[in-house]
Amino acid sequence: MSLLKILARDLFSRRRTETPPPVDGETLQQLAARLGETARLSLGRSLSIREVDAGSCNGCELEIHALNNPVYQLERYGLRFVASPRHADVLLVTGPVALNMAEALKRTYDATPAPKWVVAAGDCACNGGLFAGSYACLGGADRILPVDIAIPGCPPSPRALLSGLLTLLEHVAVR
Amino acid sequence: MITGKTTLLHYLSFSRPVAAHQPWPRFVLDEAAWRGLVAELAVEDWDVLGLWADGNEIHCALRDEETGEIAVASHSCTDRRFASLSQVRPGVLRLERAVADLYGLQAAGNPDGRPWLDHGRWGVTHPLALARRPPPPAPYAYSFLPVEGEGLHQIPVGPVHAGIIEPGHFRFHCAGETVVRLEERLGWVHRGLEGALIGKPVAQAAKLVGRVSGDSTVAYAIAFARAVEAASGAEAPARAHWLRALMAELERIANHIFDFGAICNDAAFALMLGECSVLREEILRICESCFGHRLMMDAVVPGGVACDLTAEGAALLQDMLARLRPRFEELVELYDNSPSLLDRTVGTGVCTPALARQFGATGFVGRASGRAVDARRLPGYPPYDQMELPVPVRQDGDVNARIWIRIEEIRASLDLIGRILSQMPPGPLHTPIPTRGGEGMALVEGFRGEILVWVRLSQVGRIVRCHPRDPSWFQWPLLEAAIEGNIVADFPLCNKSFNCSYAGVDL
Numbered sequence: 001m002s003l004l005k006i007l008a009r010d011l012f013s014r015r016r017t018e019t020p021p022p023v024d025g026e027t028l029q030q031l032a033a034r035l036g037e038t039a040r041l042s043l044g045r046s047l048s049i050r051e052v053d054a055g056s057c058n059g060c061e062l063e064i065h066a067l068n069n070p071v072y073q074l075e076r077y078g079l080r081f082v083a084s085p086r087h088a089d090v091l092l093v094t095g096p097v098a099l100n101m102a103e104a105l106k107r108t109y110d111a112t113p114a115p116k117w118v119v120a121a122g123d124c125a126c127n128g129g130l131f132a133g134s135y136a137c138l139g140g141a142d143r144i145l146p147v148d149i150a151i152p153g154c155p156p157s158p159r160a161l162l163s164g165l166l167t168l169l170e171h172v173a174v175r
Numbered sequence: 176m177i178t179g180k181t182t183l184l185h186y187l188s189f190s191r192p193v194a195a196h197q198p199w200p201r202f203v204l205d206e207a208a209w210r211g212l213v214a215e216l217a218v219e220d221w222d223v224l225g226l227w228a229d230g231n232e233i234h235c236a237l238r239d240e241e242t243g244e245i246a247v248a249s250h251s252c253t254d255r256r257f258a259s260l261s262q263v264r265p266g267v268l269r270l271e272r273a274v275a276d277l278y279g280l281q282a283a284g285n286p287d288g289r290p291w292l293d294h295g296r297w298g299v300t301h302p303l304a305l306a307r308r309p310p311p312p313a314p315y316a317y318s319f320l321p322v323e324g325e326g327l328h329q330i331p332v333g334p335v336h337a338g339i340i341e342p343g344h345f346r347f348h349c350a351g352e353t354v355v356r357l358e359e360r361l362g363w364v365h366r367g368l369e370g371a372l373i374g375k376p377v378a379q380a381a382k383l384v385g386r387v388s389g390d391s392t393v394a395y396a397i398a399f400a401r402a403v404e405a406a407s408g409a410e411a412p413a414r415a416h417w418l419r420a421l422m423a424e425l426e427r428i429a430n431h432i433f434d435f436g437a438i439c440n441d442a443a444f445a446l447m448l449g450e451c452s453v454l455r456e457e458i459l460r461i462c463e464s465c466f467g468h469r470l471m472m473d474a475v476v477p478g479g480v481a482c483d484l485t486a487e488g489a490a491l492l493q494d495m496l497a498r499l500r501p502r503f504e505e506l507v508e509l510y511d512n513s514p515s516l517l518d519r520t521v522g523t524g525v526c527t528p529a530l531a532r533q534f535g536a537t538g539f540v541g542r543a544s545g546r547a548v549d550a551r552r553l554p555g556y557p558p559y560d561q562m563e564l565p566v567p568v569r570q571d572g573d574v575n576a577r578i579w580i581r582i583e584e585i586r587a588s589l590d591l592i593g594r595i596l597s598q599m600p601p602g603p604l605h606t607p608i609p610t611r612g613g614e615g616m617a618l619v620e621g622f623r624g625e626i627l628v629w630v631r632l633s634q635v636g637r638i639v640r641c642h643p644r645d646p647s648w649f650q651w652p653l654l655e656a657a658i659e660g661n662i663v664a665d666f667p668l669c670n671k672s673f674n675c676s677y678a679g680v681d682l
Contacts, residue, residue, distance in 0.1 A: 002512070007446070052335055053364065054342075055366050056678065057388060058676065058677070059386065059390070059470055059472070061339055061340065063469070066455075069456050071456045083338070098365055099296040099298075100292075100364070100365050101334065108335050130382060134366055134371050135299060135302045136365050154386075
């Protein structure tokens, strides 16, 4: 089948993109209490995300990748992955923070301009997961960075990841 | 005398066999026999399947290509040194560097004395050695290989990359646009997995081994389960074997389809990634419906499987097969009829058959470069021994060849799933693992290639030592060779076509 045929079929067939998951009200309140109104900025309901693997088994990366597929289509919410921390508002951290990656993670954070938020994705980034106590890991992103939202799961599903990111967006954007 | 006609087991039969090692034998080699093994490897077609340490002992898993014999050769190091295999099997070089970092056992004759996994940040040296030593007082330094010549420049990339990808450092030396040398520096996601396994009960260890490399979680879980079953003398029920194979083929298809899209995306053909990622999403949702987890983590357990396939699940899979095949073939046709895309993939990133053989590469990297190796066929394990299994092979070794091997494997796996669904016997799903000591090894075909897991259990059924060896150990070095002479801009394309695991080798 030719490229044009596939494009035409995609254009006129049922939309694959699904409705978004609800934002987590409780986490939203916690964010407001912790960060305060002053942290809110007019980012035009748009956040740029830099993903950092700090020791993940790559399971989390697979599900984060899925956010970009046509079913979840992250960009329609104004959320997008960027190539450099210097373009980012959010660091999305996975893994139990392997000591070999700790400095690279800290440097990535330092290179991200303020205001910035940190999301810990997956059980490993939340509390070290199965690798808590290892000689080679710090045991969670909050051991080295201020974590604003934690999304548990091994790995968290794309819907769970999306819900967490939308909660952050809801908090950050001026309504 | 070395004639080049010795079989592996014949050579090893002069050394002392170890009693409780299953299903293949293990022999303890003295100094002379170990040195003799290095000499034999120079002339014999024996593949080194893995090399790992255990206290002061070094183990090496071998396969005789001609006879198919598999065995483990062990050697107790005197003075914490052993004769290196890296001169005759260069794929072992990084494994020996990892052994030196974790256990402090030095490979005498390894030309690369630099550390590999140890980046000088753990606060201890040789973390798995019998006696730990304090960190060395000298500041840690790592020197990259020098490249000399006029007009050369360096491009350091990583460990944090531009995309959503695992961390690794790539040091390119370039002449203009052309890569003269790529040097990889990995180890960034070393989590201490082998250390974390020590002393764990089998059930907990299974979860850890299922996270060596998340994209291959089913294949690792099967390999670990089979190694534990071999060590303890348990036999999983027949239906469990078939369900394991079903999950393994689903994992293979999901990964290959995404790779197919992602490689094309790295050649700026974004539509393919969009289409392929939708197919992947549909497969993962069916996996969740059938086995309770999108990646099927922890669904395979030692002794069998954790959950059964219901009639509704089987119907979902049948429906998936019917819908997936035509949509996938459409995309294959699109790939084959897009000259702008083929222009990027054909002749790019060539890995020669000679190199693939020298490094013992398996999986799509090996099969795209002439190596017809597939653990499902040789040594083989149920239920694949009851099914005909095509092993696609090509000789061209470029990005295009690695894409076509994946395409052929997706087709074969779709067929296998159909046959598994129609032939799977009813019956129990799990058999208890008896509490007894022993040693076991397993070879399982993951989507990347041959996964090896070796395990030693204590009398109370806990892990004394477990070593998971990812196929990427023997594929990463080939990427360095394949990119030579290509342009820097084609590196993402070549890298994705290899799709080596970082977590799998960093452990």
